[in-house]
């Protein structure tokens with residue numbers, strides 16, 4: 128379990144490698160990857176129980192990246208864990224690579240779920256958590272969804288079922304960065320008041336700053352205390368976090384930085400101190 | 403193709419005051435955004451909600467309007483399949499589903515974004531007509547044609563810009579294929595991006611003394627059964643060519659109307675597998691759908707048969 132200082136160091140490297148991979152690939156989704164880094168780093172390096180050498184270990188906590196386009200961040204974390212080799216960072220989005228454009232469990236079972244079609248991860252997570260109850264396992268299931276993704280009807284079908292099955296072993300996190308592809312969530316298809324919606328569906332709801340490690344940790348601790356219901360942590364984040372010209376810029380949802388932009392970004396992400 | 407779609411929608415928007423366009427958070431990619439900017443009152447972005455997209459489109463169409471609904475082909479055909487079937491096709495609603503990023507053209511996004519099944523899914527729905535134009539000119543002609551024909555259509559557009567095949571004098575006719583090149587040893591029937599690749603393949607084959615014709619069959623449903631029947635009499639080999647699973651796509655559609663014949667049908671496409679990440683051209687090679695791989699395959703078939 129890493130302390131806050133270590134988490135910050137890891138997150139810094141993860142941001143750097145995330146953007147490095149996307150730049151090298153020439154395509155990908157920097158905005159939503161960078162907004163989710165701190166949440167995912169906290170889960171993998173402070174919260175979750177797992178064995179790197181055995182992705183199928185039955186008692187592992189599960190992390191499901193429902194907003195699959197943020198997978199470069201996941202791959203950068205897998206690199207930290209030694210699952211991915213350094214050379215592989217250059218193969219993102221190339222034919223045959225384990226680092227597919229969206230997570231592919233046939234190539235990389237640690238990813239838990241082949242996402243990419245938005246709105247499907249929460250139902251899968253409900254199934255995993257429900258099976259955990261049936262098998263009397265004490266693992267937790269974490270699932271990260273996008274705020275735009277929350278417009279999919281299936282999210283709310285899953286929301287109802289998680290409550291019905293009293294899945295207090297299910298912890299959802301919404302990456303509330305306020306943006307989707309076509310613009311701001313609140314102008315494309317409003318999802319607010321988001322916390323009220325989840326509460327109305329019977330979930331325990333917490334709102335935090337999604338870039339604050341101690342808030343993320345304590346929210347998860349609180350979620351685990353709940354005996355009745357699933358928890359949704361609404362994590363307020365900044366899309367493109369860490370790169371000045373990407374922050375809150377909708378165009379960097381699905382656009383790789385140019386080599387010039389990478390020069391600037393890599394410095395901002397602390398490039399000189401990495402390697 | 404996508405850019406042409408955006409431009410043509412703009413043109414049509416001026417002519418048809420009852421033309422409505424819907425998208426599901428991918429308007430910059432499908433290019434419906436240009437219509438959205440010019441006709442904001444007739445454009446609706448429903449957010450990331452493809453089932454809702456199709457349902458709302460059906461409802462709007464029920465009041466006598468022409469609706470164009472766009473998203474990526476994998477979601478238009480798969481995610482919203484039931485809504486397309488029940489709300490659009492069954493009541494024969496005037497909804498034109500224009501799906502972009504079809505087949506391998508979804509590229510680096512990988513398997514989850516690459517629809518290799520959309521022709522099969524859409525083709526098997528009664529009332530639904532399926533068109534896969536082969537270049538920008540044809541895309542424009544098709545859109546202008548189908549806006550005049552009531553009822554549902556599924557238009558399958560590729561992501562990358564493709565070489566121009568047709569000149570402006572070309573007229574698209576529903577249910578008609580176009581002979582682009584006559585040959586002697588066999589004929590390729592292709593659709594979508596595979597048409598220009600097929601043309602390239604024939605050039606390669608000519609160097610080996612193999613003379614292959616090319617037919618563009620953008621109208622997959624209804625298909626040109628009459629032309630296929632003629633081709634089966636004139637050619638010993640028919641090669642279907644598509645960036646789609648060979649199960650259920652263009653090749654299957656051809657097989658369904660092929661009369662009892664001496665001709666052999668060889669289906670070239672995705673061999674019943676899921677996609678992979680890569681650039682469009684890389685993936686064509688990966689799946690042996692680039693011009694040299696296709697030429698190689700055809701050569702092999704023909705030479706082996708001669709022995």
Ligand SMILES: Cc1ncc(C[n+]2csc(CCOP(=O)(O)OP(=O)(O)O)c2C)c(N)n1
Pocket residue numbers: 158159160162194196243244245246272273274275276277302304306307308366380426427428450451452477481
């Ligand atoms: C079912 C489905 N529809 C559309 C898309 C295309 N798409 C990819 S990312 C995205 C926007 C996602 O927005 P959000 O969930 O807010 O993600 P984030 O802002 O965290 O990147 C869309 C529409 C998709 N991947 N899946």
Ligand SMILES: [Mg+2]
Pocket residue numbers: 273274275302303304305306307
């Ligand atoms: Mg978002």
